[in-house]
Amino acid sequence: MARLITRIAPDVGWLPISFANIYFIGRPGGKWVLVDAGLPGRANEIVEASEARFGAGSMPEAIILTHGHMDHAGSALGLAEKWDVPIYAHRLEVPFVTGRSPYPPADPTVGGALAFLSRFFPTRRRDLGKRVRELQPGKVPSVTSWKWLATPGHSPGHISLFRTSDRVLLAGDAFATVNMDSWSSLIVGRQRLSRPPTPFTINWDATHSSIKELAALRPNVIGCGHGVPISDTDLPERLEKFAETFRAPKRGRYVRRPARTDENGIVDLPPAPFDPIPFATAASVMCIGIALGAGYLDEKRQR
Ligand SMILES: [Zn+2]
Ligand SMILES: [Zn+2]
Numbered sequence: 001m002a003r004l005i006t007r008i009a010p011d012v013g014w015l016p017i018s019f020a021n022i023y024f025i026g027r028p029g030g031k032w033v034l035v036d037a038g039l040p041g042r043a044n045e046i047v048e049a050s051e052a053r054f055g056a057g058s059m060p061e062a063i064i065l066t067h068g069h070m071d072h073a074g075s076a077l078g079l080a081e082k083w084d085v086p087i088y089a090h091r092l093e094v095p096f097v098t099g100r101s102p103y104p105p106a107d108p109t110v111g112g113a114l115a116f117l118s119r120f121f122p123t124r125r126r127d128l129g130k131r132v133r134e135l136q137p138g139k140v141p142s143v144t145s146w147k148w149l150a151t152p153g154h155s156p157g158h159i160s161l162f163r164t165s166d167r168v169l170l171a172g173d174a175f176a177t178v179n180m181d182s183w184s185s186l187i188v189g190r191q192r193l194s195r196p197p198t199p200f201t202i203n204w205d206a207t208h209s210s211i212k213e214l215a216a217l218r219p220n221v222i223g224c225g226h227g228v229p230i231s232d233t234d235l236p237e238r239l240e241k242f243a244e245t246f247r248a249p250k251r252g253r254y255v256r257r258p259a260r261t262d263e264n265g266i267v268d269l270p271p272a273p274f275d276p277i278p279f280a281t282a283a284s285v286m287c288i289g290i291a292l293g294a295g296y297l298d299e300k301r302q303r
Pocket of ligand 2: 225
Protein backbone atom coordinates (compact mmCIF):
# COMPACT_ATOMS: atom_id res chain seq x y z
CA MET A 1 0.00 0.00 0.00
CA ALA A 2 1.23 3.49 -0.78
CA ARG A 3 2.64 5.52 2.08
CA LEU A 4 0.43 8.46 2.87
CA ILE A 5 1.38 12.08 2.51
CA THR A 6 0.63 14.10 5.66
CA ARG A 7 -0.89 17.58 5.33
CA ILE A 8 1.10 20.19 7.28
CA ALA A 9 -0.69 23.29 5.90
CA PRO A 10 -3.33 23.93 3.20
CA ASP A 11 -2.04 22.39 -0.05
CA VAL A 12 1.25 21.36 1.55
CA GLY A 13 1.99 17.66 2.04
CA TRP A 14 4.91 16.01 3.80
CA LEU A 15 6.40 12.57 3.16
CA PRO A 16 9.46 11.26 5.02
CA ILE A 17 11.63 9.02 2.87
CA SER A 18 13.69 7.30 5.55
CA PHE A 19 15.52 10.16 7.32
CA ALA A 20 14.98 12.83 4.62
CA ASN A 21 11.71 14.66 3.95
CA ILE A 22 10.05 15.59 0.68
CA TYR A 23 7.12 18.00 0.25
CA PHE A 24 4.23 18.36 -2.17
CA ILE A 25 2.82 21.82 -2.95
CA GLY A 26 -0.58 21.95 -4.64
CA ARG A 27 -3.99 20.33 -4.46
CA PRO A 28 -5.64 17.37 -6.20
CA GLY A 29 -7.11 18.47 -9.52
CA GLY A 30 -4.71 21.43 -9.79
CA LYS A 31 -1.07 22.04 -10.56
CA TRP A 32 1.45 20.71 -8.07
CA VAL A 33 5.19 20.55 -7.62
CA LEU A 34 7.51 18.24 -5.73
CA VAL A 35 10.03 19.83 -3.37
CA ASP A 36 13.10 17.61 -3.08
CA ALA A 37 13.22 14.03 -4.28
CA GLY A 38 14.51 11.85 -1.45
CA LEU A 39 17.22 9.24 -1.31
CA PRO A 40 18.29 7.27 -4.39
CA GLY A 41 16.10 4.34 -5.43
CA ARG A 42 12.88 5.69 -3.90
CA ALA A 43 11.15 6.95 -7.08
CA ASN A 44 8.45 4.24 -7.11
CA GLU A 45 7.54 4.92 -3.52
CA ILE A 46 7.24 8.66 -4.25
CA VAL A 47 5.10 8.05 -7.34
CA GLU A 48 2.77 5.76 -5.37
CA ALA A 49 2.37 8.30 -2.58
CA SER A 50 1.74 11.15 -5.03
CA GLU A 51 -0.87 9.11 -6.93
CA ALA A 52 -2.62 8.29 -3.66
CA ARG A 53 -2.92 12.03 -3.01
CA PHE A 54 -3.32 13.61 -6.45
CA GLY A 55 -4.93 10.72 -8.37
CA ALA A 56 -3.72 7.88 -10.59
CA GLY A 57 -1.45 9.08 -13.39
CA SER A 58 -1.17 12.54 -11.86
CA MET A 59 2.15 14.32 -12.51
CA PRO A 60 3.72 17.46 -11.08
CA GLU A 61 4.69 20.49 -13.13
CA ALA A 62 8.27 20.38 -11.83
CA ILE A 63 10.68 19.10 -9.23
CA ILE A 64 12.29 21.84 -7.15
CA LEU A 65 15.48 21.08 -5.24
CA THR A 66 16.30 22.99 -2.06
CA HIS A 67 19.84 21.74 -2.83
CA GLY A 68 21.48 18.79 -4.54
CA HIS A 69 22.72 16.57 -1.73
CA MET A 70 22.21 12.84 -2.21
CA ASP A 71 19.31 12.64 0.29
CA HIS A 72 17.40 15.44 -1.51
CA ALA A 73 18.20 14.78 -5.16
CA GLY A 74 18.71 11.00 -5.04
CA SER A 75 15.53 10.02 -6.90
CA ALA A 76 15.16 13.28 -8.86
CA LEU A 77 16.36 12.02 -12.23
CA GLY A 78 14.24 8.84 -12.14
CA LEU A 79 11.16 10.88 -11.26
CA ALA A 80 11.86 13.64 -13.81
CA GLU A 81 12.20 11.03 -16.55
CA LYS A 82 9.07 9.17 -15.52
CA TRP A 83 7.03 12.37 -15.33
CA ASP A 84 8.91 14.21 -18.12
CA VAL A 85 9.34 17.35 -16.02
CA PRO A 86 12.22 19.78 -15.36
CA ILE A 87 14.30 19.86 -12.17
CA TYR A 88 14.88 23.36 -10.82
CA ALA A 89 17.90 24.34 -8.73
CA HIS A 90 19.71 27.56 -7.82
CA ARG A 91 22.46 28.72 -10.20
CA LEU A 92 25.18 28.08 -7.60
CA GLU A 93 23.93 24.54 -6.99
CA VAL A 94 23.85 23.63 -10.68
CA PRO A 95 27.55 22.54 -10.99
CA PHE A 96 26.96 19.95 -8.27
CA VAL A 97 23.87 18.41 -9.89
CA THR A 98 25.16 18.38 -13.46
CA GLY A 99 28.37 16.44 -12.81
CA ARG A 100 30.60 19.50 -13.28
CA SER A 101 32.00 19.34 -9.73
CA PRO A 102 31.78 17.12 -6.66
CA TYR A 103 30.45 18.77 -3.50
CA PRO A 104 33.08 19.87 -0.98
CA PRO A 105 33.82 16.68 0.96
CA ALA A 106 31.92 15.93 4.18
CA ASP A 107 33.77 16.58 7.42
CA PRO A 108 33.58 13.45 9.62
CA THR A 109 35.71 15.15 12.30
CA VAL A 110 33.20 17.90 13.12
CA GLY A 111 31.67 15.77 15.88
CA GLY A 112 28.27 14.19 16.50
CA ALA A 113 26.23 11.25 15.28
CA LEU A 114 25.73 12.30 11.67
CA ALA A 115 29.41 13.22 11.30
CA PHE A 116 30.28 9.70 12.37
CA LEU A 117 27.83 8.18 9.87
CA SER A 118 28.94 10.54 7.10
CA ARG A 119 31.96 8.28 6.52
CA PHE A 120 29.57 5.80 4.83
CA PHE A 121 27.68 8.22 2.63
CA PRO A 122 28.37 7.88 -1.09
CA THR A 123 30.49 10.73 -2.49
CA ARG A 124 30.09 10.27 -6.22
CA ARG A 125 29.10 13.20 -8.41
CA ARG A 126 25.46 13.51 -9.33
CA ASP A 127 24.47 14.31 -12.90
CA LEU A 128 20.81 15.08 -13.46
CA GLY A 129 21.74 16.08 -17.00
CA LYS A 130 19.58 18.15 -19.27
CA ARG A 131 16.60 18.06 -16.93
CA VAL A 132 18.20 20.72 -14.72
CA ARG A 133 16.98 24.33 -15.03
CA GLU A 134 18.18 27.39 -13.15
CA LEU A 135 15.57 28.96 -10.89
CA GLN A 136 14.67 32.45 -12.08
CA PRO A 137 14.54 35.24 -9.47
CA GLY A 138 11.40 35.54 -7.40
CA LYS A 139 8.57 33.10 -7.92
CA VAL A 140 8.52 29.35 -7.64
CA PRO A 141 7.64 27.76 -11.01
CA SER A 142 3.93 26.75 -11.27
CA VAL A 143 2.99 27.68 -7.69
CA THR A 144 2.83 31.45 -7.84
CA SER A 145 1.73 31.99 -4.24
CA TRP A 146 5.20 30.85 -3.17
CA LYS A 147 8.55 32.59 -3.41
CA TRP A 148 12.03 31.18 -3.03
CA LEU A 149 14.91 32.72 -1.10
CA ALA A 150 18.61 31.99 -1.38
CA THR A 151 19.66 30.54 1.98
CA PRO A 152 23.30 29.50 1.43
CA GLY A 153 25.63 28.05 4.02
CA HIS A 154 24.73 24.39 4.22
CA SER A 155 25.38 24.25 0.48
CA PRO A 156 26.32 27.09 -1.92
CA GLY A 157 23.03 27.32 -3.81
CA HIS A 158 20.69 26.25 -1.06
CA ILE A 159 17.16 27.71 -1.25
CA SER A 160 14.12 27.83 1.03
CA LEU A 161 10.50 28.19 -0.07
CA PHE A 162 8.02 30.52 1.62
CA ARG A 163 4.30 31.23 1.26
CA THR A 164 3.70 34.75 2.53
CA SER A 165 -0.12 34.53 2.91
CA ASP A 166 -0.01 32.12 5.87
CA ARG A 167 3.75 32.10 6.47
CA VAL A 168 4.59 28.50 5.64
CA LEU A 169 8.30 27.80 5.33
CA LEU A 170 9.98 24.85 3.64
CA ALA A 171 13.57 25.33 4.74
CA GLY A 172 15.39 22.30 3.28
CA ASP A 173 18.67 21.95 5.17
CA ALA A 174 19.03 25.65 6.06
CA PHE A 175 18.47 24.20 9.53
CA ALA A 176 16.69 21.08 10.83
CA THR A 177 13.83 20.15 13.17
CA VAL A 178 15.77 17.26 14.68
CA ASN A 179 19.19 17.30 16.32
CA MET A 180 21.22 15.07 14.02
CA ASP A 181 24.35 15.55 16.11
CA SER A 182 22.80 13.48 18.93
CA TRP A 183 22.43 9.70 18.55
CA SER A 184 19.33 9.54 20.77
CA SER A 185 17.56 12.48 19.08
CA LEU A 186 18.39 11.06 15.68
CA ILE A 187 16.94 7.65 16.51
CA VAL A 188 13.86 8.87 18.42
CA GLY A 189 13.30 11.76 15.98
CA ARG A 190 12.47 14.31 18.72
CA GLN A 191 11.35 17.69 17.32
CA ARG A 192 13.86 20.45 17.96
CA LEU A 193 15.15 23.44 16.02
CA SER A 194 18.71 22.38 15.26
CA ARG A 195 21.78 22.98 13.14
CA PRO A 196 21.68 21.83 9.53
CA PRO A 197 23.34 18.44 8.94
CA THR A 198 26.73 19.34 10.40
CA PRO A 199 29.30 17.32 8.40
CA PHE A 200 27.87 18.53 5.07
CA THR A 201 27.66 22.24 5.99
CA ILE A 202 30.44 24.19 4.28
CA ASN A 203 29.97 27.79 5.43
CA TRP A 204 28.85 28.46 9.01
CA ASP A 205 28.68 32.28 8.85
CA ALA A 206 26.44 32.08 5.82
CA THR A 207 24.37 29.39 7.57
CA HIS A 208 23.81 31.71 10.53
CA SER A 209 22.86 34.66 8.28
CA SER A 210 20.39 32.47 6.39
CA ILE A 211 18.76 31.32 9.63
CA LYS A 212 18.42 34.94 10.79
CA GLU A 213 16.80 35.83 7.50
CA LEU A 214 14.34 32.94 7.79
CA ALA A 215 13.55 33.82 11.43
CA ALA A 216 12.67 37.37 10.30
CA LEU A 217 9.89 35.84 8.16
CA ARG A 218 8.22 34.66 11.41
CA PRO A 219 6.96 31.36 9.95
CA ASN A 220 3.90 29.65 11.49
CA VAL A 221 4.70 26.27 9.96
CA ILE A 222 8.18 24.89 9.26
CA GLY A 223 9.04 21.83 7.22
CA CYS A 224 12.76 21.07 6.97
CA GLY A 225 14.65 18.37 5.14
CA HIS A 226 15.17 16.44 8.35
CA GLY A 227 12.89 16.03 11.36
CA VAL A 228 9.13 16.17 11.87
CA PRO A 229 7.61 19.50 10.67
CA ILE A 230 6.60 21.99 13.42
CA SER A 231 3.53 24.24 13.66
CA ASP A 232 3.32 25.41 17.30
CA THR A 233 1.85 28.83 18.10
CA ASP A 234 5.10 30.09 19.65
CA LEU A 235 7.14 28.98 16.60
CA PRO A 236 8.11 32.48 15.38
CA GLU A 237 9.54 33.33 18.82
CA ARG A 238 11.30 29.98 19.07
CA LEU A 239 12.93 30.40 15.69
CA GLU A 240 13.99 33.93 16.59
CA LYS A 241 15.61 32.65 19.79
CA PHE A 242 17.26 29.81 17.87
CA ALA A 243 18.68 32.32 15.36
CA GLU A 244 19.96 34.56 18.18
CA THR A 245 21.68 31.77 20.08
CA PHE A 246 22.89 29.81 17.05
CA ARG A 247 26.48 28.61 17.27
CA ALA A 248 28.66 26.78 14.75
CA PRO A 249 30.33 23.59 16.03
CA LYS A 250 33.46 24.24 18.10
CA ARG A 251 35.80 22.63 15.62
CA GLY A 252 35.67 21.21 12.13
CA ARG A 253 37.09 21.65 8.64
CA TYR A 254 34.69 24.42 7.59
CA VAL A 255 34.20 26.15 10.95
CA ARG A 256 36.92 28.83 10.70
CA ARG A 257 37.21 28.92 6.95
CA PRO A 258 34.41 28.07 4.51
CA ALA A 259 34.70 26.11 1.30
CA ARG A 260 34.67 28.53 -1.63
CA THR A 261 32.68 27.64 -4.73
CA ASP A 262 31.32 29.40 -7.80
CA GLU A 263 29.14 28.55 -10.81
CA ASN A 264 31.72 25.95 -11.89
CA GLY A 265 31.93 24.23 -8.50
CA ILE A 266 34.76 24.06 -5.97
CA VAL A 267 37.25 26.96 -6.01
CA ASP A 268 39.14 26.42 -2.76
CA LEU A 269 38.86 24.11 0.26
CA PRO A 270 40.31 24.30 3.77
CA PRO A 271 42.89 21.50 4.26
CA ALA A 272 41.54 18.02 4.98
CA PRO A 273 41.56 17.30 8.72
CA PHE A 274 43.19 14.21 10.20
CA ASP A 275 40.45 11.65 10.85
CA PRO A 276 41.48 9.62 13.90
CA ILE A 277 38.67 7.03 13.80
CA PRO A 278 39.97 3.78 12.32
CA PHE A 279 37.74 2.54 9.58
CA ALA A 280 37.17 -0.84 11.22
CA THR A 281 35.71 0.77 14.33
CA ALA A 282 33.45 2.87 12.21
CA ALA A 283 32.28 -0.13 10.22
CA SER A 284 31.09 -1.84 13.38
CA VAL A 285 28.35 0.79 13.74
CA MET A 286 27.45 0.76 10.09
CA CYS A 287 24.36 -1.21 11.05
CA ILE A 288 22.91 2.01 12.51
CA GLY A 289 23.18 3.61 9.12
CA ILE A 290 21.55 0.59 7.56
CA ALA A 291 18.71 0.73 10.11
CA LEU A 292 18.16 4.39 9.17
CA GLY A 293 18.33 3.61 5.48
CA ALA A 294 15.83 0.78 5.84
CA GLY A 295 13.25 3.20 7.15
CA TYR A 296 13.49 2.33 10.83
CA LEU A 297 12.61 5.93 11.76
CA ASP A 298 9.51 5.88 9.56
CA GLU A 299 8.26 2.71 11.27
CA LYS A 300 8.70 4.31 14.67
CA ARG A 301 6.89 7.46 13.67
CA GLN A 302 3.89 5.59 12.33
CA ARG A 303 3.30 3.66 15.53
ZN1 LIG B 1 22.00 18.71 2.74
ZN1 LIG C 1 19.66 16.64 3.94
